[in-house]
Amino acid sequence: MKKISSRQTAVIACVLLFANKILVLPSLLYEYAKADGLFVMLLLLFAELLLLMIFFRLKHKFPDSSFYEIIKKNTGAFLAKLIFFLIILYLFYKILLVYNVSYMYFRAQVYLDAGFYTFVLVFLLVCNSCVMRGLRSLSRCMEFFFTFIIVCFIFCLLLSIANFNKFPIFFDTNILKFMESGFRHIFCFGDILLLFLLMDKIELDKKGEKQITVYVLTTILLILILYLMFYSIFNYTSFVHKNAISDIITFSYRFTDLGRLDMVAIITVMFLSLFQISIALYVFCDCFVKLFPPLNKVYGLVAFDSMFLLLIFISSIDYIRITYFGTLVMPYFALILQYVLPVICLFFTIGGGNEKNKR
Amino acid sequence: MIFNIEKQLNSLKKELNNSIDVSTRMIKTATSQKVGLIFLRSMIDNQLFLEALCKPITDSTEKLNIDNLASKFVKVGDVQKIDVDDACENVIKGSVVIIIEGENKMLSADLQKFPARLPAEPPTSAVIQGPREGFVEDIKTNITLLRRRFYTKALVLKELKVGRYSQTKIIISYIKGIADKKLVQEIIERLKKVDIDGIIDSQYIMQFLEKKPHSLFKQVGSIEKPDIVASKMLEGRVAIIVDGSPIVLTLPFVFLEDIQSSDDYYNAYIYGGFIRIVRIIAIIIGLLLPATYLSLRIFHSNVTPIKFLVTITNTTKGLPFTPFFEMIFISLLFQILYEVSLRLPSYLGLATSIVGALILGDTGVKAGLISPPGVIIVALAKIALYTVPEQAYQLTILQYLFLFVGGSLGMLGIVGLVIYLITYMASIDSYGAPYLAPFAPRIEQDLKDAVLMTNIKGMKTRPQSFKNKNRTRQK
Numbered sequence: 001m002k003k004i005s006s007r008q009t010a011v012i013a014c015v016l017l018f019a020n021k022i023l024v025l026p027s028l029l030y031e032y033a034k035a036d037g038l039f040v041m042l043l044l045l046f047a048e049l050l051l052l053m054i055f056f057r058l059k060h061k062f063p064d065s066s067f068y069e070i071i072k073k074n075t076g077a078f079l080a081k082l083i084f085f086l087i088i089l090y091l092f093y094k095i096l097l098v099y100n101v102s103y104m105y106f107r108a109q110v111y112l113d114a115g116f117y118t119f120v121l122v123f124l125l126v127c128n129s130c131v132m133r134g135l136r137s138l139s140r141c142m143e144f145f146f147t148f149i150i151v152c153f154i155f156c157l158l159l160s161i162a163n164f165n166k167f168p169i170f171f172d173t174n175i176l177k178f179m180e181s182g183f184r185h186i187f188c189f190g191d192i193l194l195l196f197l198l199m200d201k202i203e204l205d206k207k208g209e210k211q212i213t214v215y216v217l218t219t220i221l222l223i224l225i226l227y228l229m230f231y232s233i234f235n236y237t238s239f240v241h242k243n244a245i246s247d248i249i250t251f252s253y254r255f256t257d258l259g260r261l262d263m264v265a266i267i268t269v270m271f272l273s274l275f276q277i278s279i280a281l282y283v284f285c286d287c288f289v290k291l292f293p294p295l296n297k298v299y300g301l302v303a304f305d306s307m308f309l310l311l312i313f314i315s316s317i318d319y320i321r322i323t324y325f326g327t328l329v330m331p332y333f334a335l336i337l338q339y340v341l342p343v344i345c346l347f348f349t350i351g352g353g354n355e356k357n358k359r
Numbered sequence: 360m361i362f363n364i365e366k367q368l369n370s371l372k373k374e375l376n377n378s379i380d381v382s383t384r385m386i387k388t389a390t391s392q393k394v395g396l397i398f399l400r401s402m403i404d405n406q407l408f409l410e411a412l413c414k415p416i417t418d419s420t421e422k423l424n425i426d427n428l429a430s431k432f433v434k435v436g437d438v439q440k441i442d443v444d445d446a447c448e449n450v451i452k453g454s455v456v457i458i459i460e461g462e463n464k465m466l467s468a469d470l471q472k473f474p475a476r477l478p479a480e481p482p483t484s485a486v487i488q489g490p491r492e493g494f495v496e497d498i499k500t501n502i503t504l505l506r507r508r509f510y511t512k513a514l515v516l517k518e519l520k521v522g523r524y525s526q527t528k529i530i531i532s533y534i535k536g537i538a539d540k541k542l543v544q545e546i547i548e549r550l551k552k553v554d555i556d557g558i559i560d561s562q563y564i565m566q567f568l569e570k571k572p573h574s575l576f577k578q579v580g581s582i583e584k585p586d587i588v589a590s591k592m593l594e595g596r597v598a599i600i601v602d603g604s605p606i607v608l609t610l611p612f613v614f615l616e617d618i619q620s621s622d623d624y625y626n627a628y629i630y631g632g633f634i635r636i637v638r639i640i641a642i643i644i645g646l647l648l649p650a651t652y653l654s655l656r657i658f659h660s661n662v663t664p665i666k667f668l669v670t671i672t673n674t675t676k677g678l679p680f681t682p683f684f685e686m687i688f689i690s691l692l693f694q695i696l697y698e699v700s701l702r703l704p705s706y707l708g709l710a711t712s713i714v715g716a717l718i719l720g721d722t723g724v725k726a727g728l729i730s731p732p733g734v735i736i737v738a739l740a741k742i743a744l745y746t747v748p749e750q751a752y753q754l755t756i757l758q759y760l761f762l763f764v765g766g767s768l769g770m771l772g773i774v775g776l777v778i779y780l781i782t783y784m785a786s787i788d789s790y791g792a793p794y795l796a797p798f799a800p801r802i803e804q805d806l807k808d809a810v811l812m813t814n815i816k817g818m819k820t821r822p823q824s825f826k827n828k829n830r831t832r833q834k
Contacts, residue, residue: 005800110659110770118768126775133782140785140799141778260662270774278778 003201006208008139010215011146012198012279016191017048017219018153019276020098022245023105023269025188026230030238032181035168035231037238038224040182044189045220047339051192052216054342056209059199061349066200068290074348083341084291087197090337091284092307093330095277097187099123102273105243109266120312123277128301130278131285135201138282142275152268153222153245159261160229160248168231187330190338196345197283245269364395364458367443371397371456374447381450388419394428395458397446402453404472411435412455412468425462437469473497478504481583481605483748489625490586498528498602504585505532505598513537519550521564525557528602529564537595539826542790546597546610561604568599568610571787575753578789580609580616587621595827611792611825614784615809617749618642623812632811638746639810645743646758649686650765650773652736656682658769675730683766689729689737690762692719694755697741789825796824 004012021041029037062070072080103119111118130138195202204212230244241247246265285300292299368383375381384396394416398408411434416423419431429438441449446456446465453471478500480486481493494501502516517531529550533543546568553567561581569578580596582588583606588598591609599608618638623631655663656671663671678685696715700708723729744754757780764772787794797805804823807813820830 007801106771110662112661113658119771122768122771122775126778129779130782133786137782137786140793140795141782143801144781144785144795144799145778260664263662266662267770267774270771271778274775274778 002136003203004136004139004198006202006204006211008143009195009198009202009204009208010212011142012139013052013192013195013212014146014215014219015142015149015272015275016194016279017045017216017223018149019272020101020188020191021223022153022226022272024101024242024244025185026227026244027239027242028185029181030231032173032177032184034172034177035170035235035238036173036178037181038168038170038227038231040178040185041227042224044182044186045223048189048192049213049216049220051190051339051342052195052213054346055192055195055199056204056212057349058196058342058345059202059204062199063204064200066290067196067345068287069200070345070348081291083337084287086333087337088284088287088291090333091280091287092304094187095280095284095304096308096311098273098276098280102269105246105269106266108243109246109262116312120309123274124305124308126274127278127281128305131282131297131301135198135282138278142279145271145275149268149271150222152264153226156245156249156265156268157222157225157229160233163233163248164229165232168228168235183331183335185331186338187334190334193338193342194279194283196342197287364393364460367458368395368397371446371450375450384413386413386416388416388423390420390422392419392423393460394423395460396455397450397458398455398470399450399453402451402473403455403470407434407470407472408455412457412470416457423459425459425464425466428457428459429466432468435468435470437467439467440464441467475500484582484584484587484621486620486622486625489621490584492585493583494585494588494600494605494607496603496605498530498600501585501600501605501607502530502532505588505600508585508589509534509592517543517547519547521550521553521555522558523554523556525559527558529558530600532592532598532600533596534592537593537821537827537829538597539595539791539828542611542826543597545790546599550599558601559603561599561601561606561608564599564601565608568608570789574783574787575756576614576784576787576794577617577750577753578612578787578794580612581606581749582609583607584621590621590624593832594822595825611790613789613792613796613824614794615797617747618810619808624815628812628814635810635812641743641746642750642754645740645746645754646761647773648740648743649690649736649758650761651770652732652765653682653686653762654765654769654773657766671730671732674732677727678730679728683762685729685733686737686762686766689733690741690759692723693737693741792825797822 025041026037029040033040058070065073068080068084071083075083099119102123106119130141226244226248229248230241231238233248234241245268246262249262249265281301281304284304285297288300288303289295289297364385368385372381372383378399380399380401382396382398382400386394386396388394396412411432415431416428419428421427425440429440432438437454441456441464443465445467449467450456452469453473454467454469457466457468459466475497476495478492478495480491484493485491492504494504506514511534513535515533515535519529519531520526521529531543531547531550549568550564553564555563555567558564565579565581566572571578580591582591585607588607588609592598596609596611599610601608618635620634620638623635656675660668675682675685680688692715696711696719700711700715703711720729720734724731724734740758741755744751744758747754761773761776764776768775781795781799784794785799793800796802797809802822802824804820807818808822816833819833821827821832823830
């Protein structure tokens with residue numbers, strides 16, 4: 001099997017880190033932690049970095065094994081299947097959340113009159129086709145647009161500098177609120193878990209590890225700058241601004257001179273959300289195949305599309321319900337899968353040498 | 360078998376279906392020895408035939424045999440002994456087959472000549488500075504044009520024949536020690552498998568060489584200039600020359616190649632890099648501008664800058680068409696005019712331009728059928744595509760696709776289609792070269808000659824996006 005390069009892995013990690021965190025999350029974090037949401041973000045992004053280190057360790061120990069094989073080897077087939085079943089549900093909800101956040105954003109910004117079908121059609125067609133093309137093509141596509149995405153993102157940050165007045169007031173909340181803010185929205189983090197699930201398809205060496213770490217650190221820095229800008233521009237009204245990356249530009253002084261420059265942010269979010277959903281959907285199908293070995297990824301796609309459409313149309317799940325469910329039930333679920341599971345896997349790496357060297 | 364000349368000539372003529380251009384001659388030497396000749400009038404050089412072939416025979420005072428006769432044809436290119444079974448094939452190729460009484464072998468003298476144009480500057484690869492000669496339909500001339508650039512024994516030319524009836528000569532050319540052997544072998548294997556009645560042009564071969572033959576995207580390089588082919592071969596690519604075609608194919612091929620032009624290397628490299636950026640911008644404009652305009656009008660009027668919106672609103676007021684049909688209408692109008700101007704004789708070209716630009720465009724706007732912004736946008740987009748003429752047809756189809764998606768799904772649809780296309784292109788593999796190399800996957804070394812280029816001194820290695828031997832170009 002042809003694997004993806006370490007740069008492509010780095011790009012996937014960055015895209016996963018960006019998406020989900022640059023729209024509604026800053027305002028959601030503010031509701032509990034006020035401007036300290038920035039530190040919540042810092043803390044949870046640091047956790048992502050730790051997850052990345054665990055991923056390197058695991059990859060070093062089991063260079064050619066899949067995450068499923070590692071779990072199966074150490075815990076048994078039944079538990080592995082159970083974990084992967086939970087991961088499938090987790091991924092499904094993650095996609096649903098990203099979809100809904102993006103949907104709300106586009107609806108508010110550029111699709112004032114468009115029907116619901118427009119979004120469903122585009123997301124499903126694009127993401128399904130990306131999955132069918134395979135991970136290599138998808139990661140190459142992401143690599144192709146990565147520079148464009150980063151340039152657009154930095155452009156948005158630069159535009160917002162004009163509105164930067166003063167630093168927000170930090171440490172305005174107590175530790176409980178701080179922790180609660182982080183815990184309630186923990187589901188929006190832990191995207192590095194997807195790298196664990198793709199580990200058998202990744203080519204990694206020491207240089208590659210360094211490259212991925214640099215890319216992830218840069219992304220973390222950019223996200224933190226966005227949060228700093230956001231809280232400094234909106235201060236006490238941060239909680240009402242649900243579209244962070246767009247809102248920081250919309251209120252820029254340069255905005256009226258040059259026209260609607262938030263189009264740059266909108267296009268960036270379009271790329272990021274489509275990429276994130278595609279990669280999550282790919283992992284979803286990969287897990288599906290591992291769970292039901294005789295079936296291929298087409299069945300995974302059919303299963304996902306059916307569940308997705310059923311939920312969207314019949315149950316009329318909307319953004320509010322999705323988010324509510326996400327903050328109420330999913331944090332426990334996410335905590336186990338995103339953090340506890342990788343930490344348990346860390347124990348699997350203790351003792352013995354490199355699996356490849358042994359062979 | 361000892362030949363009876365008359366009987367043999369008749370038999371060969373019959374074998375050639377008594378075609379009207381089959382000629383037979385019976386000439387005698389000074390000592391009255393009979394020599395029979397059979398050839399195709401339409402395929403040989405008549406002057407050379409009389410001077411270099413007939414004259415030495417008729418002037419001969421000694422008894423001719425197959426060996427001493429061959430030595431008399433000093434002005435003839437290729438003379439060889441052949442068996443009777445090969446006689447027809449040689450005649451068809453433009454050789455004169457000579458039969459000497461009493462011999463059991465024949466002599467074939469290559470006098471092939473047919474009308475051929477001289478190397479001239481190809482219309483699609485014009486340069487301001489640099490070599491202007493282009494390939495022609497005659498394969499011998501094309502080989503000469505290539506040979507002239509490589510005075511080395513490392514230049515390899517291998518011949519294949521493809522086409523049951525056409526028996527088209529195909530030359531596979533590469534530089535030994537640079538091109539990857541496996542690549543050459545793979546191409547030869549593929550060509551050997553081609554079983555078709557005839558190959559009329561290199562485009563036929565192109566379709567057999569493409570790994571995704573139903574793809575919209577071109578996967579084989581098609582070049583009309585020997586200097587470009589030579590530079591590709593120096594990178595480790597393989598050139599395929601097809602008899603009867605002025606277009607030489609090169610493999611492996613990456614998308615970026617068509618954005619590059621030979622002009623880029625013959626001018627200051629900074630300008631070369633700049634002009635490549637212009638070409639990329641032109642492609643983006645050509646593909647996305649009409650679709651973006653349409654999506655802004657239909658879906659996203661709230662993000663359109665207010666002054667622009669006012670202008671559009673004023674100029675599109677009262678139009679009978681919806682924005683989508685207006686754009687499709689103008690695009691089709693342009694396409695029809697383009698097609699007409701291509702097919703019409705050149706003296707009618709000016710008339711077509713007047714009809715297109717003045718009557719259809721200007722009157723269409725004045726009549727309130729189409730809007731000025733629509734005309735400007737479509738015209739700009741259509742012209743922009745021709746900055747990369749080799750990809751213009753493919754990009755035209757994509758332009759319509761984008762127009763359709765932009766009009767029905769808006770910006771999200773356009774972004775979705777871009778992602779779909781790039782993912783698709785990323786899945787194409789041209790004989791080991793990723794189609795989007797050196798961008799996806801990123802190959803640092805090849806970025807020196809991607810968009811922003813470095814000077815020739817800086818290009819020290821051959822491309823790494825595909826396999827080639829001897830990576831070092833200069834030390």
